[in-house]
Amino acid sequence: MASTDQNSASTNSDWKRPKRFDRNLIVIGAGSAGLVSAYIAAGAKAKVTLIEAHRMGGDCLNFGCVPSKALIKSARIAHQMRHAVRYGLEPVEPKVLFSSVMERVHNVIAEIEPHDSVERYTSLGVEVLQGYAKLIDPWTVEVALNNGGSQRLTTRAIIIATGAQPFVPPIPGIDEVGYLTSDTLWDRLRDRPSAPKRLVVLGGGPIGCELAQSFARLGSEVIQIEMAPRLMIREDEDAASLVEASLKFDGVQVLTNHKAVACGVEAGEKWIEVDHGGEKRRIAFDEIIAAVGRAPRLKGFGLEELGIKVDRVVETNEYLQTLHPNILAAGDVAGPYQFTHVAGHQAWFAAINALFGDLKRFKADYSVIPWATFTDPEVARVGLSEAEAKQKNIPHEVTRFGIDDLDRAIADGSARGFVKVLTVPGKDKILGATIVGEHAGDLLAEFVFAMKHGHGLGKILGTIHIYPTLAEANKMVAGQWRRDHINAFRLSLLERFQTWRRG
């Protein structure tokens, strides 16, 4: 979300605000942000039209969260088979039926598809149009329908929920060698009998790490190239280093501090050139996945013509309104985060402000935003990391519990990782939590809830957690915090009292 002054809505003499509108709301894009916006508007009895140019469900269902998590599951089972000896079972090198793995990925998408389908949304009272939307003026949208023809609609309010797409780095030669992205790999690799033999994964962010580990476990020789000094640069170093170690254990060759500078084909063999501190070398590969970030979809549908600034994201104010207060934005196109659950969260504010903003508006609340990267081990975070607290000079204390000490994790053979909590000095108020370990994304929910509702570590400590569960790690870290904050004076009084009681 970039800031904008919503009072400075530009006007154009060619634009005429209609006296009556066909719709209360038009939502452009049926990904996570658009679907939730339309759902909320229909629930509020608004006449709402949802326009999708491509696939209902957007990136999360078709190219993002859903296929990647389905792939991760197959890869994890292959890993467990390989290392079954840890559990007293004879290890086996799995015969990876790659096309079946990819078929399962597509079946998972198909099974979830009905949740986001035209039929479901129509039954909820949303009009769904399949076509490409373009803003004509602040109240008019033209749709080039996928099955031919076009339609012009007027509306009181519009929500831009056009999402983001993979950013392809301008590396000389990349178009000639050809590349895969999260948009294309699910279809392009679908019928392959085996995973690509030599796979370069460009980028060490969440997409790069999740895919590099999965493909390595499914049989690819993976080389991951990241120009930053380490993987997962947004996470604390202690968290990222556990992921890096795990990737290396899985056979991924991790090249950090390496910038991709050129690509080409020589004697039928594809290569990528990397620069490491001024030293250049070429790496041969069969396929390359570009995972170096996602760029919001901002162009081609009339934002610039309406004077709406599109710098990195659509410029909005805290209410998610653009320069034109009746045009709002939500999801990846609005930023500042790129997560499905944040898109859905913003959608509530966008829909309510779009429909009722002239009566009451709500500022989008980013105070407690969680996320997880689904590598093995998972890394989940809410609030401040230790590095951010230091960088912003925010006073804090750090309490840590090693999951290697947790009974359930030991029994499961997954005793690695940690829970790290940042608190206000001398208080149990939580500023942030990072969990690294199995099911970290699920375990984090307790901290998200605590932060959202102002509960401190004392409340977590005072809550019964089932034994033996991984969730006990949360209570353990709270217990550690308590031990670190025992009042020595009170303890000495207690000791004297007990001595006195013994007579």
Ligand SMILES: Cc1cc2nc3c(=O)[nH]c(=O)nc-3n(C[C@H](O)[C@H](O)[C@H](O)COP(=O)(O)OP(=O)(O)OC[C@H]3O[C@@H](n4cnc5c(N)ncnc54)[C@H](O)[C@@H]3O)c2cc1C
């Ligand atoms: C590989 C991968 C893994 C991911 N994993 C996770 C994860 O585990 N958890 C998580 O929270 N997030 C994850 N994400 C991010 C998540 O997918 C996005 O944050 C989320 O999809 C954003 O939703 P959105 O509604 O903003 O945009 P999108 O889902 O991109 O939807 C936008 C829609 O708008 C349509 N559109 C664009 N322009 C027009 C137009 N002019 N007219 C009509 N339609 C238009 C597009 O076709 C698209 O369907 C992942 C992403 C990727 C790529």
Ligand SMILES: NC(=O)c1ccc[n+]([C@@H]2O[C@H](COP(=O)([O-])OP(=O)(O)OC[C@H]3O[C@@H](n4cnc5c(N)ncnc54)[C@H](O)[C@@H]3O)[C@@H](O)[C@H]2O)c1
């Ligand atoms: N589990 C999840 O929630 C999940 C999973 C996947 C993606 N996502 C979302 O999608 C977004 C995009 O993810 P991403 O991993 O594509 O992007 P990212 O921006 O997080 O990471 C890209 C990485 O590529 C590196 N890079 C850029 N150009 C390079 C070059 N020429 N050579 C070498 N390295 C280069 C960058 O330094 C960076 O570390 C994430 O920010 C996240 O919000 C979420």
